[in-house]
Amino acid sequence: MDFQLGYVVAGLVVGFIVGMTGVGGGSLMTPILLYFGVSPANAVGTDLLYAAITKAGGIHVHHKKKNIDWKITGELALGSLPAAALTLWALHSLRMDTDTLNNIIRTTLGYALILTAVAILFKRKIFDYSQKNNSWITRMSRREQMISTVATGTVLGAVVTITSIGAGALGTVALFMLYPLLPTVRLVGTEIAHAVPLTLVAGMGHAGLGNVDWHLLANLLIGSLPGIYLGSHLANRVADHYLRPALAIMLVFVGIKLLF
Numbered sequence: 290m291d292f293q294l295g296y297v298v299a300g301l302v303v304g305f306i307v308g309m310t311g312v313g314g315g316s317l318m319t320p321i322l323l324y325f326g327v328s329p330a331n332a333v334g335t336d337l338l339y340a341a342i343t344k345a346g347g348i349h350v351h352h353k354k355k356n357i358d359w360k361i362t363g364e365l366a367l368g369s370l371p372a373a374a375l376t377l378w379a380l381h382s383l384r385m386d387t388d389t390l391n392n393i394i395r396t397t398l399g400y401a402l403i404l405t406a407v408a409i410l411f412k413r414k415i416f417d418y419s420q421k422n423n424s425w426i427t428r429m430s431r432r433e434q435m436i437s438t439v440a441t442g443t444v445l446g447a448v449v450t451i452t453s454i455g456a457g458a459l460g461t462v463a464l465f466m467l468y469p470l471l472p473t474v475r476l477v478g479t480e481i482a483h484a485v486p487l488t489l490v491a492g493m494g495h496a497g498l499g500n501v502d503w504h505l506l507a508n509l510l511i512g513s514l515p516g517i518y519l520g521s522h523l524a525n526r527v528a529d530h531y532l533r534p535a536l537a538i539m540l541v542f543v544g545i546k547l548l549f
Contacts, residue, residue: 293508295325296325296505296508296509296512297508297509297511297512298512299318299321299322299325299509299512300318300339300508300509300510300511300512300513300516301512301513301515301516302321302512302516303317303318303321303509303513303516304343304512304513304514304515304516304517304519304520305516305517305519305520306520306536307343307516307517307520308516308517308518308519308520314336314339314340314343314344314513315336315337315340315449315452315453315454315455315456315488316401316402316405316406316409316454316458316540317536317540318336318339318340318453318509319332319333319336319398319452319453319454320402320540320543320547322335322336322505323547327502327505328387328391329390329391329394329395329398330387330390330391330394330495330498330500331500331501331502331505332453333394333398333451333452333453333495333500334453334492334495334496334498334500334501334502335500335501335502335505335506335509336453337449337450337453337488337489337491337492337495338488338489338492338493338495338496338501338506339506339509339510339513340453340456340484340488340492341484341485341488341489341492342510343510343513343514343517344481344484344485344488345485347478347481347485348481348482348485351477351478351481351482352478352482354474354478356474356475356477356478356479357475357478357479357481357482358471358475358476358478358479359482361438361464361468361479361483362479362482362483364435364438364439364442365438365439365441365442365445365460365479365483366442366483366486366487367439367442368438368439368440368441368442368443368444368445368446369442369443369445369446369449369483369487370446370486370487370490371443371446372442372443372444372445372446372447372450373446373447373449373450373487373490373491373494374490374494375447376446376447376450376451376491377450377491377494377495377497377498380451380498381498393451394451394452395547396547396548397448397451397452398451398452398453398454398544398547399543399544399545399546399547399548400544400548401448401452401454401455401459401544402454402540402541402543402544402547403540403541403544403545404455404459405454405455405458405459405540406536406537406538406540406541406544407537408458408459408461408462409458409533409536409537409540410533410534410537412458412461412462412533415462415465415466434467434468437467438467441460441463441464441467442483445459445460445463445487446487446491449487449488449491450491450494450495453488453491456480456483456484456487456488460480460483460484461476461477461480464476464479464480
């Protein structure tokens with residue numbers, strides 16, 4: 290298969306699945322790029338900008354429907370954006386050789402994929418538990434809740450910058466644990482609003498390090514934009530309880546392969 294066509298098809302497939310299930314594109318796209326032979330560093334950098342562009346339209350839609358809590362978004366960003374900048378600075382200042390950097394990214398990516406698979410597989414159970422057992426949350430002061438949110442953003446900022454994944458599945462689960470009383474659609478909109486600036490900052494930082502393949506990015510976007518549109522329209526026709534476990538199993542398999 291022509292690699293250019295392969296990238297377009299990859300963008301189409303990932304966009305379709307993201308539109309249909311809401312599963313973060315990074316957890317699917319980065320392993321696919323590695324399969325195509327793209328280096329881990331380039332796969333992460335390119336995927337970060339891919340995620341920023343594809344999710345940008347979601348901010349407009351969710352904002353119009355008032356599905357974004359901008360205060361929570363700001364608190365997450367207060368932790369994640371400096372963490373992303375510091376992580377990028379560390380990657381640059383340590384001046385590791387390419388092989389060492391790729392090994393670090395590959396290992397971190399493997400663990401992040403497995404955690405994402407767990408989050409996808411048990412997402413509904415975590416949400417139900419969080420909403421039914423919220424007494425420990427209600428005892429938190431607003432200051433404690435804010436500190437927890439900033440800390441969550443800090444962890445996400447570092448993980449997303451190194452692996453390009455985590456802002457979707459892991460971020461949404463973390464928000465549900467911290468804010469179990471808020472409507473699901475509002476937390477999903479908030480996660481998207483936070484993911485765009487985070488992936489944009491991290492992606493541009495990787496571009497500065499030379500870790501973005503612009504030709505590859507263009508091919509992915511050609512496929513992903515119609516894919517997301519089609520997937521969104523078919524979202525209600527697919528048995529989610531079959532699709533999500535299949536995706537989780539695939540991510541665990543890829544994660545273990547990267548680690549071992």
